[in-house]
Amino acid sequence: MDTTQQTGSEQSALWRGPSGRAWVEAQVPLDQMFKPFEDLLVEAVCVGAARHVLDVGCGTGSTTLAVARRLGAKGHCVGADISDPMIAAARARAGREAIKASFIRTDVQNHAFEPASFDMIISRFGVMFFDNPVLAFSNLRRAAKDGAEFRCIAWRSPAENPFMTTAERAAAALLPNMPTRRPDAPGQFSFADRQRVSSLLEESGWAAIEIRPIEVDCLLPEKDLTGYLSRLGPVGLILQEADERTRTQVIDTVRAAFDPYVRGAEVHFTAACWMVSARAPSASGGLKGAPNA
Numbered sequence: 001m002d003t004t005q006q007t008g009s010e011q012s013a014l015w016r017g018p019s020g021r022a023w024v025e026a027q028v029p030l031d032q033m034f035k036p037f038e039d040l041l042v043e044a045v046c047v048g049a050a051r052h053v054l055d056v057g058c059g060t061g062s063t064t065l066a067v068a069r070r071l072g073a074k075g076h077c078v079g080a081d082i083s084d085p086m087i088a089a090a091r092a093r094a095g096r097e098a099i100k101a102s103f104i105r106t107d108v109q110n111h112a113f114e115p116a117s118f119d120m121i122i123s124r125f126g127v128m129f130f131d132n133p134v135l136a137f138s139n140l141r142r143a144a145k146d147g148a149e150f151r152c153i154a155w156r157s158p159a160e161n162p163f164m165t166t167a168e169r170a171a172a173a174l175l176p177n178m179p180t181r182r183p184d185a186p187g188q189f190s191f192a193d194r195q196r197v198s199s200l201l202e203e204s205g206w207a208a209i210e211i212r213p214i215e216v217d218c219l220l221p222e223k224d225l226t227g228y229l230s231r232l233g234p235v236g237l238i239l240q241e242a243d244e245r246t247r248t249q250v251i252d253t254v255r256a257a258f259d260p261y262v263r264g265a266e267v268h269f270t271a272a273c274w275m276v277s278a279r280a281p282s283a284s285g286g287l288k289g290a291p292n293a
Contacts, residue, residue: 011082011129011131011186012082012107014237015081015082015083015086015129016082016083016084016085018237018240019083019232019237020083020084020085020086021085022231022232022236022237022240023059023060023083023085023086023232024060024085024086024089025227025231026224026227026228026231026232027060027062027089028224029220029221029224029227029228030060030228031060031062032219032220032221033218033219033220034062034124034125034218035062036216036217036218037124037125037153037216037271037273038062038063038066038124039066040153040214040216040275041063041067041122041124041151041153042063042066042067042070044120044122044149044151044277045067045070045071045120045122046070048119048120048149049119050071050075050119050120050148050149051071051074051075051076051119052075052076052078052117052118052119052120053067053071053075053076053077053078053118053119053120053121053122054077054078054080054113054118054120054121054122054140054143055067055077055078055079055080055122055123055124055126056080056108056121056122056123056126056127056140056152057080057081057082057108057123057124057125057126057127057129058079058080058081058086058087058090058103058126059081059083059086059090059124059126060086060089060090060093061079061086061089061090061091061093061094061101061103063079063122063124064077064078064079064090064101064103065077065090065093065094065097065099065101067101067122068094068099068100068101069099076100076101076102077101077102078101078102078103078104078118079101079102079103079104080103080104080105080106080108080111081103081105081106081126082105082106082107082108083105084105087103087104087105090103091103108136108139108140109130109131109132109135109136109139110135110139111139113139113140113142113143114143115142115143116142116143116144116145116146117143117145118143118144118145118148119144119145119147119148119149120148120149120150120151121140121143121144121148121149121150121151122150122151122152123151123152123153124152124153125153125154125155125188126152127152127154127191128154128155128186128187128188128189128190128191129186129187129190130186131186133200133204134200134203134204136204137200137201137203137204137205137206138204138205140204141204141205141206141280144280145280146280146281146282147279147280147282148279148280149277149278149279149280150201150206150276150277150278150279150280151275151276151277152276153214153273153274153275153276154191154197154273154274154276155188155189155191155192155271155272155273155274156189156192156213156272156273156274157189157192157272158181158189158192160272161189161271161272163261163269163270163271164188164233164271166254166257166258166261167229167233167234167235167236167254167257167258168233168234168235169257170253170254170256170257171235171250171253171254174246174249174250174253175235175238175246175250177238178234178235178238179234181234191274191276194211194274197211197274197276198211201276201278205280205281206278206279206280206281207278207279207280207281208277208278208279208281209276209277209278210276210277210278211274211275211276211277212274212275213272213273213274213275214272214273214274214275215270215271215272215273216270216271216273217268217269217270217271218268218269218270218271219266219267219268219269220266220267221265221266221267222262222264222265222266222267223265225255225258225262225267226251226255229251229254229255229258230247230251230254235250235254239251
């Protein structure tokens with residue numbers, strides 16, 4: 001879930017604070033829920049000849065580590081994220097699993113990456129929170145070698161993802177001060193408009209842009225559902241500061257709203273997303289843009 005309509009500095013504070021800590025606490029069920037997306041990105045890396053991969057918005061490192069496992073001694077994967085607690089968790093995981101991946105805590109919008117150092121850049125839900133997407137994608141273009149592929153997954157619209165807005169819809173009457181989502185602000189659904197995403201990438205120097213819709217079946221253990229809805233997203237953020245009576249009332253109400261998704265011991269939903277791909281054009285300008293799918 002997301003931190004919705006925050007400015008860049010507020011985004012940074014949230015991911016380095018309560019949102020980052022919440023994702024670390026929910027790392028195991030979140031990794032399971034988003035495993036299908038991780039698999040898509042790992043497959044994309046393996047299909048190509050990438051050896052030096054950057055994972056943008058790597059969070060607690062699941063995708064970075066999965067790519068590093070597949071690359072083995074033939075390559076290296078670097079995970080970048082703005083969140084201190086999430087990067088700390090990612091580094092600890094790499095150490096426990098003895099996987100040779102690197103993690104940097106940074107804002108990729110202005111990080112001084114070595115120019116032309118990556119032959120593939122990937123992201124699993126990590127690019128929707130930029131305060132200045134053109135600045136970020138331009139910086140990533142400079143970090144990419146000529147011909148390098150960019151591949152990311154981002155959410156489509158809230159209307160196409162009712163599971164992701166169930167908590168706030170159910171809690172709206174109980175939490176009247178909950179902020180309203182703004183489609184033009186950094187947040188989970190800021191890339192819902194395919195044409196906007198294409199324009200941002202084109203303006204940032206990327207070519208061969210292709211954006212196609214995907215629907216992915218996801219599941220979450222039912223035993224983890226209450227923790228998920230009470231920690232993450234706009235409702236979870238408010239509940240971190242709520243009194244016990246409000247917290248109990250909201251959790252009971254919201255949990256009941258998720259009943260349509262519960263099948264025995266599992267929670268099932270379909271995620272409507274974009275699979276975004278682009279390439280860094282060569283210095284000769286020979287790589288032409290491709291029409292959106």
